[in-house]
Amino acid sequence: MSNFQLGLIIAGAVVLIIVIAHNAWNSHRNAPKRAQPPEGPASVMGEGGLRQEPGFDAQHLPAGQTDGFEGQRRDPADGLDLPAHPPERRGGLDALIxxxxxxxxxxxxxxxxxxxxxxxxxxxxxxxxxxxxxxxxxxxxxxxxxxxxxxxxxxxxxxxxxxxxxxxxxxxxxxxxxxxxxxxxxxxxxxxxxxxxxxxxxxxxxxxxEHDAQLTFVLRARQAAWSTGYVQQHAARQGLVAGPIPGRMVLPASSAGLPPLLTLDYDPQAAMSDEPEQTALYEITLSLDVAQVARSEQPFARLRELAKGLCETMDGMLCDQNGTPLPAMAMDPIATDLEQLYTQLDARDLSAGSALARRLFG
CATH class of the missing domain: 3.30.1400.10 (ZipA, C-terminal FtsZ-binding domain)
Structure with missing residues (x-):
């Protein structure tokens, strides 16, 4: 074999190695992002790969809307911004609704x-x-x-x-x-x-x-998809916990027994997969049911903060329900409109987050 032939063989092998390496790198780059292993002995893995701290049972936190006649009868003290709220009692028919x-x-x-x-x-x-x-x-x-x-x-x-x-x-x-x-x-x-x-x-x-507002925003992956474990891990770091149904996480209210402040939803089929780290999610949704959450909780401000944090850590992009990207300034008019809505609900004795509002908008 001549030196020329040997050189061709070596050059061909080098090119083949480069192609294989490039394909492997692309596959790794575009593979669904996976959750990182838990750090330290103090953390345990909950259902679906979600990190939980010992002694903290997420399933017993508020995770959805209430219905029926839950809450107390209207009281002059309702609406005060108190640092802590006792659990509400059941009962309380009200001639208003x-x-x-x-x-x-x-x-x-x-x-x-x-x-x-x-x-x-x-x-x-x-x-x-x-x-x-x-x-x-x-x-x-x-x-x-x-x-x-x-x-x-x-x-x-x-x-x-x-x-x-x-x-x-x-x-x-x-x-x-x-x-x-x-x-x-x-x-x-x-x-x-x-x-x-x-x-x-x-x-x-x-x-x-005329006064019902349910806001939903979409968080889309910019490049590589996310695994369900990856979504759960990053959402948990923002304070969300497992919700009542597969594919849902919630940001709990400050008081037990109340609806969650915000909800995060993703494909329930992916959430029930036997191999959650092999699933590929390209978008998740963030939602706020305005009438269900008290104004004092500042839920929209927390939604913006949550969306920003997830976009930064998960390399995502915030969009409306039609997939149109939303710049930060587009959220300001929504905040202004919500303040007007809160005031109108207050004037009707149906303040957002009150027992009556939760029943009417349930």
Whole structure:
């Protein structure tokens, strides 16, 4: 073999090695980014590869919207920016968003009898329905409880929610369920006028439709895709925890029992994969349900901070729902509009994050 032939063989081998190395480098560069191993002995890996600290059970944190009649009755102290908030109690029909029918009993009724007479469901059509009793000892309205006695009750059906306004059929179902409860206790009911309540429901629904805001932004990968573990790890560093369904993480509220401040969503199929580090995610979404979160929590400012942090650490780009990139200045008008919305909700006694707002916009 001549020196010339040998040189050609060597040159060809060098070119082949370069091509193989280049392809391997490109494959590594474009492979989904993976989570880094946990640092130190103090961290443990939770479900789906999410880092958790010992003694911190993310599944018991608030992770979604509440419905029904959760929260307290309106109080003059509502809306104060206190440093800490006690968990809210259940119960509290309110004439602002409920059609209410008083129920008068001839004799005190045991809580056990009231519980036995309650209808099997707590909805009239698509609207929450509830019956409360006036505790003879504490003089407080509450859901009937065993061991207590009641002389008065009241039944209520919500006038509107995100399913729409209370209609005549739903009102009739409310009347039927309430009358059955009253008959079981030999009590008398004073129903409000149906046409009046349906008209109130439509007006409230119109207000709610004009003041409902659910903001969603998309965070897209600039180059390499992300694995689910990579997303979970970086989101956890920003304070998010595992949510109630696969593919969801949440930023918890400052008080237990309240809806999360923000939610982060990604492909649920990828979240349930047997090999999460082999999945490839090209986008995630960040959402804020405005009416569900108190103004004092500054959720939009926290959303901007969260989005900025994730964009920087994950090499992502913030976009609107149509995929159009959003510069930082585009968020300022949204913040201004939200402040006006908060003020309008306050003026209607439906402050964002209040029990009534969470029910109306639920």
């Amino acid at each position: 409920d059609a209410i029918a008083p129920i008068a009993c001839e004799q005190p009724v045991a809580g056990e009898a009231a519980l036995a007479a309650l209808p099997p469901t707590r909805r009239a059509g698509s609207k929450p329905f509830a019956i409360e009793g006036l505790n003879q000892t504490t003089r407080a309205w509450e859901m009937p409880q065993a061991g207590q006695r009641y002389r008065q009750f009241q039944a209520g059906v919500q006038l509107a929610n995100r399913s729409g306004a209370l209609n005549e059929i739903e009102f009739s179902e409310f009347v039927m369920k309430t009358q059955q409860f009253a008959d079981a206790l030999s009590a008398a009911v004073d129903f409000p006028d149906m046409l009046h309540e349906v008209a109130r429901a439509r007006e409230l629904d119109q207000f709610a439709s």
